[in-house]
Amino acid sequence: MGGWTGQLLRVDLAAGRATVEPLNMTWARDFIGGRGLGARYLYAETDPRVEPLAAENKLIFATGPLTGTNASCGARYMVVTKGALTGAITTSNSGGHWGPELKFAGYDMIIVEGRAARPVYLWIYDDQAEIKDAGRLWGKTTWETEDAIREEVGVPDAVVASIGPAGERLVRFACIVNDRHRAAGRSGVGAVMGSKNLKAIAVRGTRGVTVADPRAFLEAAWAGKARMAKNPVTGSGFARFGTLATMDPINEVGALPTRNHQHGQFEGVKEIGAGALKKSGRLLTNKACFACTIACGRVTRVTGAGAARYTVHTSRKNWRMAAEGPEYENAWSLGADCGVSDQDAILMANYLCNELGMDPISMGVTIAAAMELFDRGVLTEARCGIALRFGSGEALVRMVEATAWRRGIGDELAEGAMRLTAKLGHPELFMGVKGQEFPAYDPRGLQGMGLGYATSNRGACHLRAFTAGAEVFGKMDRTATEGKAELTKKLQDTGAGTYDAAGLCSFVDSAVGPKDVVPMLAAATGIAYTVDDVLKAGERIHNLERLWNLRAGFTAKDDTLPPRMLSEPPPSGPSAGMVSRLHEMLPRYYEIRGWDAEGRPTPAKLAELGLATL
Amino acid sequence: MAHRMLRIIPEKCTGCMQCELACSFVQTGRFQPSRSVIRVHLFDEQASYAPYTCFQCGEAWCMTACPVNAIAINPDTGAKVVLEETCVGCSLCTIACPFGTIFYNPETKKAFKCNLCEGDPACARACPTGAILYEEMPAVDWMAPWSAKVRSGYLEVVGAGGA
């Protein structure tokens, strides 16, 4: 056997015990790993109606068979749990070095259950796993935590995934950060970790990963690498400009959500894009995750003027040297969506999110909602301690810090935009789906993205069905609804099996598809997977997550978009006059999924996927 | 005689570890960076990523230190290689090497280091950015400029007459 290590580590925090278990290899074959295998275990072991922050919720860290190999971008691990932000199943993905290190230590997954009586962290060195006191670490930022743990265990090569003050304080969109700047970002997986009193998991693994058929594996991996090198996006575009390369084209079609999605274009786009980052000298270099041949990471610093302009209380000693960010998503959420065009403010807010452990997408969109509430006089300067005006970099930076520590109005922002707007009597100002804030593509100008958001199992997400690829960079008409149901289903299933379960970064997808990945999976695991098998596994994973959500209490009514997306067109720009025509796509989507009119998988579909007994 | 040597250009490195993966695969048949003899250090706060491996020094201190002459020069590649049958696992070479690029394997109880993959280094092939080149260049005494620097610093502290 290869690819998988065949072992998982089960950590019972209440009992203070970590035990090794063999991996369920039937599930491994059918659900591959990462997002799929994690979901299968969560489904088997947890009641979907559990409170996300209750001790009964489990927190699963799952790698894939390609994690830790030399397959390009085979760096990923997934955090699978019931999301604190959404109450839906979430599968939150991160790169860096942590996932591979876990494999090298000899484990495919960690299942964390229960709650520790006091703060602890988990230290894994190959076959030794130890639950250690984290009293001294509580209150520390993720960056401080990484350094402190490495010093305490005396292993400089230890890789740490931790929560910051935000996760400790159960901020609904707290994330888990590893390697300082990589994060399992979305849906509040960091809050679940915080609720368990688990500050960090540090790993050092020296044993390596084997593959079943080395020769075939190397050939497949090298073929994939060659394709990626030749492709303009994975070969050079993302290395030079990062994902920020996406901003200009999206703005040009009027789909760059601006000021809490009131507009579809941002006048400050030139000041916050890839060009500005480079020209201003803020971009220092680019950086790769483990085994990544794209290297889209932005290593940046704030300018001296920027550092002087804003008051920040969290440690900032590194910012003038080098930190990481922003990705396109963060530059948009903290920038355009809040109307902020000062790149230094965006960088500082981004660094703060990494350091304090919060998802910058949800943070930005929540601040944007608060800014609109301020505009309307619902929130006041007296209540917020600052004028929460669209465009104010000072307000942005202040709110990020206040939220992580739950200080003042930050305590309310920490609940996320859905709860904030509902509490203040304006639920219609929440821009998101199933409690999770939108990412950076306006579904009014990109019809497919709307369907993808509405049907994503973890709430609004751009990575589950990136139709914008076809709608902006490909040949599909972005304003049409025809064919979008088919495209959405196809992308959802392909992504789930081929990338998210295998342990690859989904950014390989412009160059490397199922035909390229399946030979790697087969050679790594020794199982004669076909393209059909892996696509079917993707469909199985998507349906399993759907079943979980239905049992958690979600219905077809939750497969929707905010009223602004459905009935309030952007006032100007190339998408002026457009709204999302979700109703034209959703019934067709249910139909081709083999679901009934209420969005429930039919018995026939479940039988076809081998899920009939669930 | 001029041999081909590994030339490393740190400015091009993105820290992707493909070199470590390839190197360890050659050594062990596994993807096992802990056994790689090329290492990449990520100086995150300096925005700098530094791959380093054996320089195949002109004056090789590991060879000098070895009490049983278990490190020899491969005449084809110019690489300093560990003769496993001769190595007694005393680790003196790992202490002598100023760069930390010769290692001790607790499983085999032998020293191990870069042997230039018999003239086709896997790391250079694997690097996606061209940060590792395998090029002809004269064997350099890497230590000379370094020791000159250290020495001058020493003199500054103790005074010119103190050396």
Ligand code: SF4
């Ligand atoms: S393969 Fe090249 S770019 Fe990647 S870490 Fe090694 S030297 Fe750096």
